Amino acid sequence: MKQARVAFSGAIHTAESDGRGGLRLADGRHVSEAEVVWLSPFEPGTIVALGLNYADHAKELSFGSQEEPLVFLKGPGSVIGHRGVTRRPAGVKFMHYECELAVVIGRSARNVSRADALQHVAGYCVANDYAIRDYLENWYRPNLRVKSRDGGTVLGPWLVDASDVPNPGNLDLRTYVNGKLVQQGNTRDLITDIPGLIEYLSSFMTLSAGDVILTGTPEGVVNVNEGDEVICEIEGLGRLQNTLVSDAVFGRGI
Amino acid sequence: MEVAPYRLSGHVYGTLMNHRSALQLLGAAANAAPYKAAPVAPVLYVKPRNTLTGPVVVPADVEELEIGACLGVVIGRTACALAADTALDFVAGYLIVNDVSVPHSVYYRPSIRFKARDGFCPTGPVVPRAAVPNPDGLQIRVFVDGELRQSASTSELVRPVARLLADVTDFMTLSPGDVLAVGAAAPAPRARAGQKVAIEIDGVGRLETSFT
Numbered sequence: 001m002k003q004a005r006v007a008f009s010g011a012i013h014t015a016e017s018d019g020r021g022g023l024r025l026a027d028g029r030h031v032s033e034a035e036v037v038w039l040s041p042f043e044p045g046t047i048v049a050l051g052l053n054y055a056d057h058a059k060e061l062s063f064g065s066q067e068e069p070l071v072f073l074k075g076p077g078s079v080i081g082h083r084g085v086t087r088r089p090a091g092v093k094f095m096h097y098e099c100e101l102a103v104v105i106g107r108s109a110r111n112v113s114r115a116d117a118l119q120h121v122a123g124y125c126v127a128n129d130y131a132i133r134d135y136l137e138n139w140y141r142p143n144l145r146v147k148s149r150d151g152g153t154v155l156g157p158w159l160v161d162a163s164d165v166p167n168p169g170n171l172d173l174r175t176y177v178n179g180k181l182v183q184q185g186n187t188r189d190l191i192t193d194i195p196g197l198i199e200y201l202s203s204f205m206t207l208s209a210g211d212v213i214l215t216g217t218p219e220g221v222v223n224v225n226e227g228d229e230v231i232c233e234i235e236g237l238g239r240l241q242n243t244l245v246s247d248a249v250f251g252r253g254i
Numbered sequence: 255m256e257v258a259p260y261r262l263s264g265h266v267y268g269t270l271m272n273h274r275s276a277l278q279l280l281g282a283a284a285n286a287a288p289y290k291a292a293p294v295a296p297v298l299y300v301k302p303r304n305t306l307t308g309p310v311v312v313p314a315d316v317e318e319l320e321i322g323a324c325l326g327v328v329i330g331r332t333a334c335a336l337a338a339d340t341a342l343d344f345v346a347g348y349l350i351v352n353d354v355s356v357p358h359s360v361y362y363r364p365s366i367r368f369k370a371r372d373g374f375c376p377t378g379p380v381v382p383r384a385a386v387p388n389p390d391g392l393q394i395r396v397f398v399d400g401e402l403r404q405s406a407s408t409s410e411l412v413r414p415v416a417r418l419l420a421d422v423t424d425f426m427t428l429s430p431g432d433v434l435a436v437g438a439a440a441p442a443p444r445a446r447a448g449q450k451v452a453i454e455i456d457g458v459g460r461l462e463t464s465f466t
Contacts, residue, residue, distance in 0.1 A: 139293045208303070
């Protein structure tokens with residue numbers, strides 16, 4: 001099963017696909033994808049993100065081998081849903097999307113072995129983990145100004161049950177900018193795979209239901225501009241759409 | 255977690271290198287590799303929710319932990335792109351944050367194992383904003399087993415509280431109940447398993463934590 005969380009007609013609803021390109025709300029109403037506001041399909045707790053977890057992307061950024069996964073944390077205030085807009089500040093030179101498989105924890109995990117790790121997963125969704133490289137500094141990389149900006153974590157459209165994703169370690173990822181394919185990869189190329197990440201993280205921090213692991217992005221990140229439509233797609237999980245907008249939309253820089 | 259009259263959201267952010275002593279301790283190293291320059295923007299990190307509860311347990315492979323004694327700002331109203339001159343209007347209150355870390359000497363890309371372990375962020379007590387007329391003039395004292403180990407003042411912040419709120423909310427909206435720790439002095443005092451740590455901040459109170 002896959003579920004969305006949407007705002008419609010004065011309330012927040014859980015919704016499923018109606019199989020005809022629309023949504024069926026839990027209260028029985030059928031609505032189109034465009035007439036609802038898509039929220040993150042779950043309320044995120046701790047947001048864990050991986051840097052350089054695909055060998056090709058690490059090479060793209062000139063990083064060598066790693067002793068342990070490169071993990072950073074993001075604030076939940078950065079999260080928006082499908083079909084939302086993200087501000088691109090005027091004057092930045094390099095802002096890029098990152099299509100990532102998001103692993104949503106369903107059951108508390110502490111000192112979990114990799115053999116048991118997937119039992120703690122509720123489901124999966126697509127993530128677009130934006131970055132603005134202009135703001136990268138060499139202190140606690142990547143700093144929150146690069147990675148935890150408002151609108152910088154796009155999640156959705158659906159939370160797909162783990163039982164419907166039999167092999168999360170073999171999913172194709174693709175990103176399209178204005179319809180043009182710009183990034184592709186497959187989760188089989190993760191340097192630390194999903195069970196490995198859960199084992200590693202749970203060895204020092206308890207993961208709780210709603211915590212989410214953004215597993216990293218493959219090569220193919222290019223700059224995006226105001227007005228660009230970015231679609232991140234993962235096999236079996238859906239297509240996550242976002243549009244870049246200017247400062248003016250947010251009343252900034254005036 | 256409800257602490258009258260505020261409901262803390264459980265989202266805690268910390269600021270590094272915001273006490274002058276922290277950069278002074280690094281000295282010329284701040285301009286050498288891997289940093290190459292002193293920080294431009296606030297250096298922020300997240301203390302995730304698993305750090306907020308439970309005992310502070312010293313990991314088996316570590317002798318001592320660092321005590322990051324910080325003033326924490328509790329946000330009272332949705333805070334986005336604040337101006338420094340009105341930023342404090344968005345503050346609900348203040349609390350003590352003990353940002354516990356496994357000691358590490360390089361701040362380039364440290365492992366989150368150092369700061370995100372279960373129990374590594376004791377907090378409390380919370381006081382309303384009115385109890386602290388000037389958050390930039392508070393004395394912070396750290397005691398280990400009753401012995402004074404650090405005395406610092408928030409008057410030595412690189413970004414005073416209002417300036418920090420303005421610069422952080424320029425890119426990251428803070429919500430009611432979110433906590434922003436404004437930065438600890440350096441060098442951080444340390445404590446071992448079995449020791450009692452107390453942090454006092456003028457006008458805010460005292461936070462006692464046993465390391466186990």
